[in-house]
Amino acid sequence: MTLIKRRDLLAGGAALASLPLLGRAAQAAPLGVGFVYVGPVGDHGWTYAHDVGRKNLEAALGDKIKTSFVENVAEGPDSERVLRQLAKAGNGMIFTTSFGYMNPTIKVAKQFKKVKFEHATGYKRSKNVATYNARFYQGRAVCGTIAGHMSKTGVAGYIASFPIPEVVMGINAFTLAARKVNPNFKTRVLWVSTWYDPAKEADAAKALIDQGADIISQHTDSPAALQACEQRGLHAFGQASDMSAFAPNAHLTAIANNWGKYYVERVGQALDGSWASGDTWWGMKEDIVQMTPYSKAVPEAARKAADAVRDGITAGTWDPFQGPITDNKGKSRLGAGKALGDGDLHKMDWYVAGVES
Amino acid sequence: MRARLEARREPSRAMRLATPPLAVLLTMVAGAVVFQIMGFDGPAAIHQIFIVPVIDPSHWPDLGVKAAPLIIIAVGLAIGFRANVWNIGAEGQYVFGALAATGVALATWEMEGVWILPAMCLAGLAGGMLYAAVPAFLKTRVGVNEILTSLMLTYVAIQLLYYLMRGPWKDPEGFNFPQSRLFTDWQTLPMVMEDSYIHLGVPISVLIALAVWIVMGRTIVGFEVRLAGLAPAAARHGGFNAKRTVWLCLLAGGGLAGLAGTFEAAGPYGQMVPQFPVGYGFTAIIVAFLGRLHALGIILAGLVLAVSYVGGELAQTAAGLPHAATGMFQAMMLFFLLAVDILVRYRLRFGRPAAAEGSA
């Protein structure tokens, strides 16, 4: 797994700004940048965040680029066709923003060798296909810290979609952080086998609450669980973007995805010719994972502890997966003082102590 | 002066041919108006949806690939619809057939040989037939309405798919993502031409439609099916067994839907994924009606639907039209088609009722 050498964004931006724009713009047509979305741009979740990133990209690079997007693209052959159309339409760079686009992206990239592809959350790469993702688990650690402070029953409910590594590491980071505050903390996971079904997510939240959880975290896309908590007078964390509008009292904070940062960086590289394939996994340090403002309900102590975790992660002094780690079957997974490597995280399929699933 | 509908003595042939294009035309006009009202450039959007994919040859392969499963399923369904056998569970048969083929693919994953792909196709065909046999059995033995059973079974098949993807058939090297292994080269449909993406299923879909056309028009089986729909009593008197017709229709529809599923899995998908059911089985019902339940008409109708899909994506990038507009557009097309259908059996008259009228 090659990690892209990060370029200092400021320097990159300055370099771009100082380019002899007149000469360049006169010859080169703007670089077409296409985006393929799995949901509607108005989903207030995953796709919405990517589209905000696209708009940031436009704001940053102006008339040097021209962006376009296709929303609601089904994962499978439909995405392959859309990708081909975007490539044929002259886009020099295409971002595919859902896991299910992995194989179509690889396939189409073979036919369009000059087009640069970027696939989010996948694990297959080629010469002109790079992959990228964000370290959302870092945000989960901040949420877990707050949950550890605020939960009276010491039990959190966690509404989860599918046991893929991304979701599993979120559950684990959340639980590890909460147990640093309250060593008896438990995370009760409820697998709903869907990314999106508002009524089911709300009922899942209610079931978890009725079974003793008093704070809810989710890895599904709708704000329905937050609303259920609002009705019950309990607290919950938002997903993908600030969801406080849906549940002003229940919403504590949310992990927001700031993809624009990455898009500006990579498209900048494509423009100046330094783009190369690879895997990028940015986090809080690069400001791609952000926490939305804490609500009034978060007490001072929790606020301070959460900030400390966030600052520590940003500075690289606090690792959500710092050893020792024991799994929920009692087996030691990591010795004291050691940290899990990215490779281990990418295939995580076990749960830390305290997780009930 | 008042408009009235007057029954024709027999359905108008001219109207049969004229109404589908009329429906498409009406949809284009109404669509342009609606999009304009919604604040988009209506004519430009219609141009992107309906004209660009047709006049730009670079989109033609896409049309073929998108139309192929619709055509295969729709010709199968049309056989039943002509005999008043309402199999609306093609989506389930499509999924179940594809699952059967996937089962063969996973079992032969480490094997090589040209026999593997045909084996998958046979499994898909058999799987679709087996799944359609349930409503056929219940209809002929117990008298249960096939509309309801075939629809219910669709949801069962989709849940079965979810279970297999999440559990037993999950790719062991796929990091727990709910999807199957990628099929090997022996298990995927070859391309018609080097470096194209028209898979073998595309020409086969046309061949299937032609074969069904010949069977329905030229053989005794086709006659039996058509007679069962037009005059069930006459069919009985003619010595045709009504139950046999039901079996025949459901097995043909299910088998072809299963084959279409196999082609999709072994073609464009190259694996099995939970997102596999995208509603082709339901859209094919629209295609069957748009094509007037006639095999050749269905080829055209399948292409028209493919145009609206491909054009809908173009309209998103070129005219900023949201995705939801495509669905609304397809529904409108069917509404118009169903509405103008009345002209086949009735004529529009203005003024006083005429005493006697010949038929057109």
Added chain:
Amino acid sequence: MTPEITIAILMTVVGASTPILLAALGELVVEKSGVLNLGLEGMMLIGAVAAFAVAATTGSAWLGALVAMLAGAAAALIFGVLTLTLTANQVATGLALTIFGVGVSSLVGAPFVGMTVEGLGTLFPESLADDAWGRILFGHNPLAYVSLLAVVLVVWFLNRSRAGLILRAVGESDEAAHSIGYSVIGVRYLAVLFGGAMAGLAGSCYSLVLTPLWADQLTAGRGWIALALVVFASWRPWRLFLGAYLFGGVMTLELHAKAAGLSLLEPEFLAMLPYLATIAVLTIISLRRSGARAGAPACLAKPFRASA
């Protein structure tokens, strides 16, 4: 299980069952008149988005619920004109209506994504619902009471009223009803509009009660379950009531069992159950009537045109 949890489960079951019961009750009347409208999901979505749009703009959830019924009926009117006046195929029209509803609701709802509204709340003052029995009796959302009332009314209508008798006659034998002088098409129009209004109200239950927000495909396929329930109940309102609560109960219990760390069944098999149960019920009734037509109205999905 503590009483506390039992009550909580009960409350969730009522919430989950209510919209399905409302929609299925409307469809039951439609089917009793001999019409099969498969567009339930589409009408529910149109009702859901209309309710939310009105509630968000006017601030009145009740007005939203009312408009949802009108919007559902309007969608049903398209179906009625096509199938009843123009004698188009009911199966195809119903499916087209669903596709239409998905598209239209997404377009209409786009400006309302990301908002929330004050939902319908509860019908009775909170002081009535402060102990266990109070909650069970008075703590539900208003539409739950509406749905129960609707069951009683539909039972009375179908079995005791003259209009109900005519409706059933139209569904069982349209030619005969026509020859006695009843307007087959007129009766079916009314039934279809009623079905649309009920589906619209069911949709509003999602956007105003269960999850007061708008998102694409908010009803997530519940319309198909309602459709199955009508058959499962073999076209009888009381059985429909039981079926809806059975379904809501199983789905809620599944979540509770999983939250408590128990596993009833693989979730996908559980999700298959309503459909498999429906097929089983259909088969059993048919067997009992030894090959008769499974309790379905005789004219179901058959077009009617009066021969002048």
